[in-house]
């Protein structure tokens with residue numbers, strides 16, 4: 147079976163850049179219409195939406211800060227009123243900043259947990275009425291990282307938020323699985339994007355990557371992560387539920 151998302155509507159949060167953008171484009175290449183969410187990068191969101199339209203699909207651009215309940219509710223008001231259905235939700239947007247836990251503030255903690263964890267709760271709560279009324283299973287996918295289970299330098303707040311995110315997904319499964327919706331996590335290895343370029347020693351981490359992966363010289367690209375998300379958004383994954391799937395070229399088996 148090929149992956150064909152014709153007649154499906156997908157919302158991708160943080161689709162203006164990085165992995166979210168690659169996912170939005172991959173969905174459009176597979177036939178889906180895509181809602182491009184962003185918070186600051188209007189031009190980048192427009193460029194992504196234009197690319198989707200050039201692929202022959204419909205695209206909508208919605209500015210919404212996913213860490214704010216009111217913004218998420220406004221976004222869904224638009225989706226309900228103007229589009230009327232939603233089959234796939236990708237909760238991709240994240241933030242956090244890379245800093246030591248010893249100097250992190252409550253504000254830093256709240257920023258990481260509101261955008262990286264609470265947003266999923268707001269999004270699923272708002273999306274459920276649409277996701278569960280589709281003729282095929284609704285799909286929710288969110289993105290985690292190795293920091294959920296490993297200790298990485300300067301990554302404490304983001305890592306802890308990703309651990310909470312993975313747990314939230316398992317618990318959501320109990321509530322939405324029998325209502326026609328699958329929810330899963332993609333745990334991605336290091337991908338060169340605007341946010342990962344701000345990691346301390348980013349260049350060294352990117353250069354060292356091939357020493358940890360088991361796929362020759364190939365490095366992990368946003369499109370590789372998008373392909374895993376695409377699989378979880380498709381009917382091929384209907385029996386995968388509450389899971390975390392790793393895509394990292396095999397780096398995790400060496401503890402990276």
Ligand SMILES: NC(=O)c1ccc[n+]([C@@H]2O[C@H](COP(=O)([O-])OP(=O)(O)OC[C@H]3O[C@@H](n4cnc5c(N)ncnc54)[C@H](OP(=O)(O)O)[C@@H]3O)[C@@H](O)[C@H]2O)c1
Nearest residue numbers: 160162163164165185186187211212239240291337339341
């Ligand atoms: N890159 C990696 O190595 C890596 C590895 C594992 C997991 N991940 C995860 O993959 C996901 C995407 O990361 P990335 O590296 O692709 O990020 P990125 O290139 O820095 O892009 C972040 C995206 O999120 C949006 N965003 C940030 N805060 C938002 C908010 N409050 N509301 C709505 N949108 C918001 C940004 O929108 P604007 O453009 O409008 O600011 C942008 O589109 C994240 O969940 C990240 O934790 C990344």
